Amino acid sequence: MATIYDVAKKAGVGVGTVSRVLNANVHVSPQTRERVLLAIEELDYQPHAVARSLATRRTNSIGVLVPFFTRHFFIEVLRGIQDVAHRTDQGIFLYNVQKHDQKETYLARIPVERRVDGLIVITLRIRDGHAAKFQKGKLPVILVDSYHPILPSLVVDNAYGAKLATEHLLGLGHQKIAFLNGLMRYHASRARKDGFEEAYSQSGLQPDPKLVVETEFDRSGGKQGMAFLWERGARPTAIFAASDLQAIGAIEFLKTKGVRVPEDMAIVGYDDIEMAELLGLTTIRQPMYTMGAEAAERLLGGLEPPPTTEGPRVYRPELVIRESTGC
Amino acid sequence: MATIYDVAKKAGVGVGTVSRVLNANVHVSPQTRERVLLAIEELDYQPHAVARSLATRRTNSIGVLVPFFTRHFFIEVLRGIQDVAHRTDQGIFLYNVQKHDQKETYLARIPVERRVDGLIVITLRIRDGHAAKFQKGKLPVILVDSYHPILPSLVVDNAYGAKLATEHLLGLGHQKIAFLNGLMRYHASRARKDGFEEAYSQSGLQPDPKLVVETEFDRSGGKQGMAFLWERGARPTAIFAASDLQAIGAIEFLKTKGVRVPEDMAIVGYDDIEMAELLGLTTIRQPMYTMGAEAAERLLGGLEPPPTTEGPRVYRPELVIRESTGC
DNA sequence: ACTAGTTATGGAAGCGGTTCCAAATGAAGG
DNA sequence: CCTTCATTTGGAACCGCTTCCATAACTAGT
Secondary structure, eight states: OOOHHHHHHHHTSOHHHHHHHHTTOSOSOHHHHHHHHHHHHHHTOOOOHHHHHHHHTOOSEEEEEEEOTTSHHHHHHHHHHHHHHHHTTOEEEEEEEOSHHHHHHHHHHHHHHOOSSEEEEESOOOOHHHHHHHHHTTOOEEEESOOBTTBOEEEEOHHHHHHHHHHHHHHTTOOOEEEEEOOTTSHHHHHHHHHHHHHHHHTTOOOOGGGEEEOOSSHHHHHHHHHHHHHTTOOOSEEEESSHHHHHHHHHHHHHTTOOTTTTOEEEOSBOOHHHHHHTOBEEEOOHHHHHHHHHHHHHHTSSSOOOOOSOEEEOOEEEOOGGGTO | OOOHHHHHHHHTSOHHHHHHHHTTOSOSOHHHHHHHHHHHHHHTOOOOHHHHHHHHTOOSEEEEEEESTTSHHHHHHHHHHHHHHHHTTOEEEEEEEOSHHHHHHHHHHHHHHOOSSEEEEESOOOOHHHHHHHHHTTOOEEEESOOBTTBOEEEEOHHHHHHHHHHHHHHTTOOOEEEEEEOTTSHHHHHHHHHHHHHHHHTTOOOOGGGEEEEOSSHHHHHHHHHHHHHTTOOOSEEEESSHHHHHHHHHHHHHTTOOTTTTOEEEOSBOOHHHHHHTOBEEEOOHHHHHHHHHHHHHHTSSSOOOOOSOEEEOOEEEOOGGGTO
């Protein structure tokens, strides 16, 4: 592999000059530039990214910390990030966390290891200690679908989304709405519960606590949650599930009981995954791609002076009406 | 940020000694080691990844070049890669190609830029020029779901998969099987066509060329392909689609014509995406996770001496029988 | 007590770039 | 033709680590 010294020698100039040509510095005469360019061409030279990073103290890449990246949400956010990163010629370093301790090691390392210029954290909750470490290490971070008071955050208004879904069902005349929520250890679940209750109270009705259950966000969670309600004797006329997968799981269970959707049971999901459209599932759509793109945009824009923090940017989800609510 | 010099000064030793402690070199006395460790602790020191990379000429990260990474296939392969990479403490650098020229720039840069120690290319076809460049640059590459004679490759036996699917349908008594293939510019499509024809000829029958159509691998491709066949007057009793999405698209079209699956029409997809199980779609499953894991394993194992090339490793897909073929 | 052979340690050189300073060159002005 | 000032250029120093070589310190053998 040719180095910058080889190029300099071949072109009969100093290394500084070669560097200047490479970095579009104006202080180079046209003739010299030409000679250097020729040498570069002949040697098929390309600067060594790592060496350059060491000298400039910029890696030209951003890290993305995501939990299991199967989920549709992450993929879409990632797509948004990637589009922006590519446009600005930044690489993407993927930190996937599957287990809890992975998250810890990553968070401890990333700010000091300096393999990336900035970090986008998706969904994962950041503790104060880590947040402080990022600030101390001057490593710009931006949270997507997660919130921390001293870090810039991009969040979706979960309460609003839940309210939209619930209002939609109430508006259709349903009064006994089951709520298949996610586990309460997630902030999203707590917010959605608020939205659910708010919609109810605004309509002058009371939600039935016997119709609320908390499960994992996946399909089997939905199935089990629905089964649990069913065995308990609950017979709602509609369901609001905290994820499309849960909704699908619930539908599967209902099918075994001969309950038809939407004839016998209206159902609203959350996420608008690919399958939702296919199954005609009414759901809440979150601006995932947009959030990813904006996160990258803000991170890259703010790389020089670390991004300031002026409260989270809140995105509003929207209701997507399909057949599963009988419209 | 503390550097190795700070640590050395604080511990009252030379930088070499600190480095030895960090890299588990045995030539350090227990007392010194202790002192160094203490200094590291106090300064909250962590080696600078980029500087280390420059000195060792290893980046401890591998690149993954994938086309649009929405697709299930890529995600699964990526999961396999990630698991192995994490286990061996390697980072993953993501190169996502959305447009053709992106692929070109990436392929031109990656081997010389040296931001990664090795590269896994998923699905994308590599031209001879690039292959040669990788060899010249001594950058280990491994192809997944793609083949090149001078590069180690992990491929799925597409002909076999198509044969499995076709045989399944023939075995159920279907004689007029429509084949919604992918575009012939993909190697996979050509191989699947072979498998389709082989199954037919082994059963002593002839496929009807009027029942074969080539479309994009996505849902609208399937829909359009099916519509095209339908308008042409084709009335098959079964369909083999080259992707689950195409199968789903076809089903959607058939629904508009009042054709029921599986009662009026049996259908087999390809890929076994999440939705396939849900919809009860009989399909061909490819060992995606395994391929990703094995690719990473081989790449990392072979990093020192660049991987040899002894013909592609061929994986056999399997038939997953569900309701869409009426079983 | 002295030598030979280990083991431990300090620190310079090098990885491949960028950047800054000083020197050289050139242009303009008197 | 000589100054002055701006532009161009070479190259040393540096980014933060590893590695290797030379030296120091210690052990053991005679």
